[in-house]
Amino acid sequence: WALLLAIFVPWTAGNAGLVSVTGLLGKMAEQQLEIPASRAVSVAFGGSCRAPGHQRLARGGKAGGARSRRAPGLHLRGGALDAEEEALLDNLSLEDNKKAMPKCNVVLVGHVDSGKSTISGHLLYIAGIVDQRTLDKFEREAKTLGRESWKFAWAMDTSDEERAKGKTHEVGTASFTTEKRRYVILDAPGHKAFVPEMIGGACQAEVAILVVSARTGEFEAGFDKGGQTREHTLLIKTLGVKHLVVAVNKMDECKWGHERFDEIKNKLSAFLKQSGFNPADVMFVPITGLIGENLKTPIDPAVCPWYEGGPTLLDVLDSREITSLGADEPVRIPINEKYRDGEVYLMGKVEIGTVKVGDELVVLPSKKIISVAQVFEEEEDVPQAAAGVIVRLRIKGATEDEVKVGDVLTPVKEENGRGVATKRFLAKLNILEYRTILTTGFRCNLHIHAVNVEASFGKIHGVLDKKTGQPEAKVPRFVRPGQSAIIEIETDEAICVETFKSVPSLGRFVLRESGTTVAIGVVTELLTDPEP
Numbered sequence: 001w002a003l004l005l006a007i008f009v010p011w012t013a014g015n016a017g018l019v020s021v022t023g024l025l026g027k028m029a030e031q032q033l034e035i036p037a038s039r040a041v042s043v044a045f046g047g048s049c050r051a052p053g054h055q056r057l058a059r060g061g062k063a064g065g066a067r068s069r070r071a072p073g074l075h076l077r078g079g080a081l082d083a084e085e086e087a088l089l090d091n092l093s094l095e096d097n098k099k100a101m102p103k104c105n106v107v108l109v110g111h112v113d114s115g116k117s118t119i120s121g122h123l124l125y126i127a128g129i130v131d132q133r134t135l136d137k138f139e140r141e142a143k144t145l146g147r148e149s150w151k152f153a154w155a156m157d158t159s160d161e162e163r164a165k166g167k168t169h170e171v172g173t174a175s176f177t178t179e180k181r182r183y184v185i186l187d188a189p190g191h192k193a194f195v196p197e198m199i200g201g202a203c204q205a206e207v208a209i210l211v212v213s214a215r216t217g218e219f220e221a222g223f224d225k226g227g228q229t230r231e232h233t234l235l236i237k238t239l240g241v242k243h244l245v246v247a248v249n250k251m252d253e254c255k256w257g258h259e260r261f262d263e264i265k266n267k268l269s270a271f272l273k274q275s276g277f278n279p280a281d282v283m284f285v286p287i288t289g290l291i292g293e294n295l296k297t298p299i300d301p302a303v304c305p306w307y308e309g310g311p312t313l314l315d316v317l318d319s320r321e322i323t324s325l326g327a328d329e330p331v332r333i334p335i336n337e338k339y340r341d342g343e344v345y346l347m348g349k350v351e352i353g354t355v356k357v358g359d360e361l362v363v364l365p366s367k368k369i370i371s372v373a374q375v376f377e378e379e380e381d382v383p384q385a386a387a388g389v390i391v392r393l394r395i396k397g398a399t400e401d402e403v404k405v406g407d408v409l410t411p412v413k414e415e416n417g418r419g420v421a422t423k424r425f426l427a428k429l430n431i432l433e434y435r436t437i438l439t440t441g442f443r444c445n446l447h448i449h450a451v452n453v454e455a456s457f458g459k460i461h462g463v464l465d466k467k468t469g470q471p472e473a474k475v476p477r478f479v480r481p482g483q484s485a486i487i488e489i490e491t492d493e494a495i496c497v498e499t500f501k502s503v504p505s506l507g508r509f510v511l512r513e514s515g516t517t518v519a520i521g522v523v524t525e526l527l528t529d530p531e532p
Contacts, residue, residue, distance in 0.1 A: 101182045103377075103389060104322050105349070107171075107205035107241070109198060109232040111222025112190035114211040115249040117168055119289035120187045121152030123314075126296050127176035130155045149290055156187045167191055171201035173390075175378055180318040184378070184390055190228055192515060199235060199447045199510060200336060204349040204390060206322050207243040208236045209313075212268070214260055214286075215253040223267060230271065231517055234432070237276045238520040240508055243320045244272070244282050247313060251286045252293070256304040261286055283316045325387035326352045330417020331361070332503060333391070333409040334449040334496075340400045343373070346393045346409070348450065351505045353417075355391065356384040361409040363398065364496040365421030369412055370397040406451035408496035408506070421494040422528040424458065427509070429521040430484050434513075437478040444518055448509035451495050455511070458488030488527065499523050 108116040124130045139151040147166060150157075156172035157163055172187035186205055188198040202208065212219050212229060222229035236244070246268060254260040261284070269279040286307055287294045293303070294312050301308040311319070331353030335346050355361075359372045374394040375385050385391045393409075410419035431438060438457065446455040462471030464484040471486060479485045500507030500522035507523040 101177065102180070102322065103182045103184070104207060104317070104320070105184045105186060105205045105388070105390060106207045106209060106317065107186040107188055107202045107236070108209045108211055109188050109202060109236060110190055110211035111213070111218070111228040111232075112167060112192075113218065114190060114213045114222060114229075115289040116190060116209075116211045117153035117156045117172065117187050118149070119152075119209075119211060119247065119249065119287070119295070119313075120172065120174065120185050121155035122289055122292050122295060123185065124155050124174055124176055125152065126292065127178075129174065129176050152290065156185075169194055170197055178314055178318055183317065188232075190232075192228060192231075195228075195231065195235070195512070195515070195517075196445075196447060196452055198232065199239065199452075200450060202232075202236050202241060203239045203334075203449050203505070204336065205236075205241055206388070207245065207317065207320055208241045209245045209247050210236075210268075211247045211249050211289075212264060213250045213253075214248050214257075214264060215250045218250070219264055223271075229268075233272065233275050233277075234517065234520065235510060238508055238510055240505055243322075244277055245313070245316050245320075246282060246284045247289075248284060248286045249289050251304070252288045252291060256286065256299070256307075258306045283311070285311065285313050285316055287313055322388075327354050327386040329353045329387070330411050330419075331355050331359075331409065332419060332498070332506060333361075333393075334451070334506070335363075335403060335405055335407045335409065336450045338400060338403055338405060344395050344398060344400050344403070346395055346403060347391070348409075349390045350385055350387050351449075352387045352503055354384055354386045355393070355409075360412050362412045362418060363403055363407050364410055364419050365494040366402060366404075366407065368398045368402050370395045370403075370409075406449070406453070406495065408449070410496070419496050419498070420526060420528075421496050422526050423491050423494050424527040425489055425497060425523050426461070426525040426527055427487060427489050427521045428464075428484065428524055429479075429487050429511070429519045431479050431481050431519050432517055434481045434516070434518050437480050438518070439478040444511045444513040446489065446491060446509055446511055448495070448497055448523075449506055451497075453491050453493060453495055455489055455491045458490045461486040461488070486524070489521075497523055497526070499525060 108120055110116055121130065125135055135151060138154040139148055142148050142150040142154060145164070150163070150166055153166070154163055156174065157168055158172070159169065162169055168187060168189040168191075170189065173184065175182065175184045177183070186201040188201040190198075210229070210233060212222060221227055246265075248261055248264055251261070265284045269282070272282055273279050285294065286299070286304065289295070293299050296312055296314045298310070298312055299307060329352040332351045333348045333355060334351065335348045337347040339345055355372060355375060357372055357375055360369060361372065362369050372393055373396050375382050376392040376394075377385055377389055408419055411417050440457050440460060442457040444455060446453050460476060460479060462485065463476050463479060464470065464486070465472050466484075479487070496506070498506040509521055509523070510517060511519040511521070
């Protein structure tokens with residue numbers, strides 16, 4: 001064995017991306033290390049350890065392969081494992097089993113400067129995703145800008161422009177694991193100018209954390225007319241987020257005052273009820289994102305006696321019951337992002353169905369047929385991904401220019417549940433605040449799943465009676481703010497949508513004009529014949 005190791009160690013170290021010694025070394029690991037076959041790991045010299053069946057990320061490679069996990073100090077020798085190696089292998093087993101844990105997508109929304117990115121970054125630090133060395137580096141760099149408090153936010157805000165201004169422009173994505181779940185964090189922008197980006201993140205989430213600031217004046221700025229607390233709340237409800245947690249941040253600014261917490265809770269509860277949320281199902285959690293109090297570790301009763309025994313933010317997230325989606329339905333994957341790294345990669349959430357390696361799918365509305373070469377959950381190369389998971393797909397059969405953000409992947413054949421593209425559909429609309437009446441021909445921007453397209457009002461079929469919910473007998477020529485109506489929507493280009501009844505996530509939409517949310521609605525009927 002010593003001779004074999006002497007030959008294999010230097011050779012495999014220099015050819016880590018070309019050689020697999022899984023069979024030989026896996027067997028050696030089972031026999032020499034005396035571990036059960038069910039716990040045997042695949043060891044490749046050079047420090048890369050992974051579960052059997054995972055593809056190797058070539059040394060120096062980029063996204064496109066499974067991320068290797070370094071295991072310092074693991075070596076082959078005779079005899080039983082010592083305590084350190086037992087712990088190491090247990091950690092590897094836990095890491096490889098993360099894929100089997102329940103998954104949940106969480107979006108952080110709220111008014112600008114409420115602390116969303118800081119909370120996200122601190123959760124990553126608590127989970128060990130951001131280490132102390134990296135955090136110290138962020139702190140030094142932020143200090144040069146006179147903004148030491150931005151150190152946690154920089155874990156999510158990675159662009160130079162975001163860091164210079166302290167404002168999130170795009171949805172930041174990261175993940176961490178608790179004892180109960182695997183979470184994907186979607187850190188949405190809070191500034192009014194970036195509501196379209198916020199919508200793109202919120203439409204992928206099952207749970208929303210609405211972050212509000214307890215600092216005097218900041219809560220009021222977000223909650224009063226024109227503030228993003230109100231608009232974000234309406235948007236997440238419209239986009240189908242089922243679970244809402246309110247994180248009352250910066251509680252240290254009001255010395256953890258119970259009166260301030262109750263004031264915010266009472267004002268928000270009334271508005272949440274108007275927005276369609278059941279206040280009894282909404283948890284309010286006092287936290288301090290910068291210091292990290294009550295994120296994972298309960299707040300000291302000496303600091304906040306009135307909340308003694310109350311749940312932490314992570315406790316509340318773990319307690320949410322996330323219902324399973326239709327994994328056996330025909331697949332639908334709206335494309336949220338695309339890029340080229342040698343080959344074409346697409347990113348999006350599997351809304352329903354299951355996507356597998358080798359699947360042939362059609363891109364709608366372009367009708368381009370592609371094949372799925374690889375499926376990734378975060379950086380893990382997996383054989384398939386079911387509904388509810390945000391995936392990255394390496395595809396063949398289409399160039400980057402032949403696929404657009406907002407396109408939808410569906411089965412190729414109609415008998416297998418192929419989707420349809422249309423430019424006209426009937427919708428039930430709730431008209432929100434607007435400066436004038438709305439008539440046929442009204443122009444606006446339509447946001448539905450990952451699509452942002454210009455649209456206009458077609459025929460107004462009727463206004464709904466507030467008591468009965470049925471259309472009134474008289475067909476109106478216009479609609480007013482506060483009314484609900486059945487209206488035809490016409491888009492400037494074909495898009496892939498579904499009725500709300502068949503696929504809710506592809507049947508909810510928002511209409512915006514001049515930076516204001518004008519209406520929210522659901523698709524009730526597709527008005528064009530399905531495309532062949």
